[in-house]
Amino acid sequence: MTSITRLALGRPAVVFLATLLLIVIGVFAVFRLKTELFPDIDLPVVTVATTYPGASPDAVLQDVTIPVENAVASVSDLKELHSISTENLSVVTAEFDYGTNMERVEEEIAASVNNLVLPAGANQPTVDRFDWSDFPVIFYGLLGDRDVSELETIARRDVLPVVEQVDGVARVAIEGSAAQQVLVTLNPQALAEYGLTTQQVVTALQENNVSRPSGIIFDNVGRVLPVRTTSRYTSLEDIASLAVGSSEAASPLLLKDIGQVAMATDPFASISRTDGQRSLAISVxxxxxxxxxxxxxxxxxxxxQISLPAGVELRTHFDQSDYIEESINALLREGALGFLFAVIIIYLFLTGLRTTLVTAISIPLSIIIALIVLAWQGITLNIITMAGLTVAIGRVVDDSIVVLENIYRH
Structure with missing residues (x-):
């Protein structure tokens, strides 16, 4: 016999107290365990996306993708770099080895690409890495006998304030709304009178709404911090008061002298539909x-508890908790069935109450120990860990029967 077996047989009171202690710790561990749909995997991938409106794939490649690739290539521990250049968009993907400090890598890449001087019209690159927490936990659809603008008003007035106040909610996003944009309408007669062209006005608007790198500085711990010079429009009045030229009659010549500036609905905004009907998609x-x-x-x-106007409905299209709770219920059901059948079979074939109690205790105790380890290591209950526990229950049942049968025989 091994030392553990001798200890268990020689000190039954100690074993009994240790078992009770494990059960108590297991109960606390169950309440501490987080339940998720997917495991927490830190994928070693960083993407840099840059929009370049109106540019062809070749222009995107030469003017945006190649400079971004050169900037990202200087980052340490880079394993592989690949990119896709399409009309209006450049996406550069950097892959690293598992175990790489991805927070440090993301900061290095952001510092590198923020110092790039991209062509006029190209937007600032967006550096991001994949995170399961960015996947919405709930998708809603808001629909009814109203137009989209009215549905958006209802969503922002009645739905979003309630949902955003719930503990644990990071943000609530709306898709399919009538997005607003600034519309500048030029007067052709005024342009001709002052000798201006549409392109001159466009150039003035672009050059006075900029965000460009100005260099770098080092903080007290040696980190590289990019410095940018920005000049952004903050209101319609800022745009209307922009100087676009000069003339003898009006010096300087302002944009409002040759046109109008107003807010308008973006005709290219995203569209959401539910059962063939226009709706708003709300993700939490x-x-x-x-x-x-x-x-x-x-x-x-x-x-x-939200009271919506008559004819307006908020439907749940997707809820992660349903899948998680279904998996947990399946685990409990399979575990209970395995436990029940094992106890019945052992009692019928070995006809001993003590041997039956050994199995009745060992199966749930094994699961409790597994849950304690999960909580200790900070691992969540997800589809992977629950599938593993389900398989393990079958192995525990099988091992219990085999061990007890051999004890009974010898």
Whole structure:
């Protein structure tokens, strides 16, 4: 016999107290476990996306993609770099080895690309890395016998304030709304009178709404911090008061002297449909350290209390907590069935109450120990860990029967 077996047989009281202690710790561990749909995997991939409106794929490649690739290539620990250049868009993907400090890599890439001087019209590159917490926990659809602008007003007035106040909610996004844009309407007669062209006005608008790198500085811990010079429009009056030229009659010549500036609906905004009907898509994203099931259930409770106008409906299209709770229920069901059948078979064939109790205790105790380890290591209950526990239950049942049968025989 091994030392563990001798200890268990020689000190049954100690074993009994240790078992009770494990059960108590297991109960606390269960309440500490976070439940998620997917495991927390830090993928070693960083993407740099840059929009260049109106540019062809070749122009995007030469003017944006290649400079971004050169900037990213200087980052340490880079494994592979590939890119896609399409009309209006450049996407550069950098891959690293697993175990790389991705926060440090993301900061290095952001510092590198922020110092690039891109052509006029190209937007600032967006550096991002994949995170499961960026996947919405709930998708809603707001629809009714109203136009989209009215639905958006209802969503922002009645739905968003309620959902955003729920603990664990990071942000709430709306898709399919009538997005607003600034519309500048030029007067052809005024342009001809002052000798201006449309391109001159466009150039003036672009050159006075800029964000360009001005160099770098080092902080007290040696990190590189990019410095940018920015000049942004903050109101319609800023745009209308922009000097676009000069003349003897009006010096300087302002944009409002040759046209009008107003807010208008963007005709290229995203479109959301539910059952063939125009609607608004509302997605709820949780904080990275929040419990998916808890956040989703709290959001659903708050949404059920919202009083919407007649004819307007808020439908749930997707809820992560449903899949998680279904997986947990399946795990409990399979575990209970395995436990029940193992106890019945052992009792029928070995006809001993003590041997039956050994199996009845070992199966749930094994699961409790596994949950303690998960909580200790900060691992969540997700589709991967729950699938593993389901398989493990079958192995525990099988091992219990085999061991007890051999004990009974010898």
């Amino acid at each position: 994203l949780k904080e990275a350290d929040a419990n998916t099931v808890e956040v989703a259930n709290n959001v659903q409770d708050k949404v059920s």
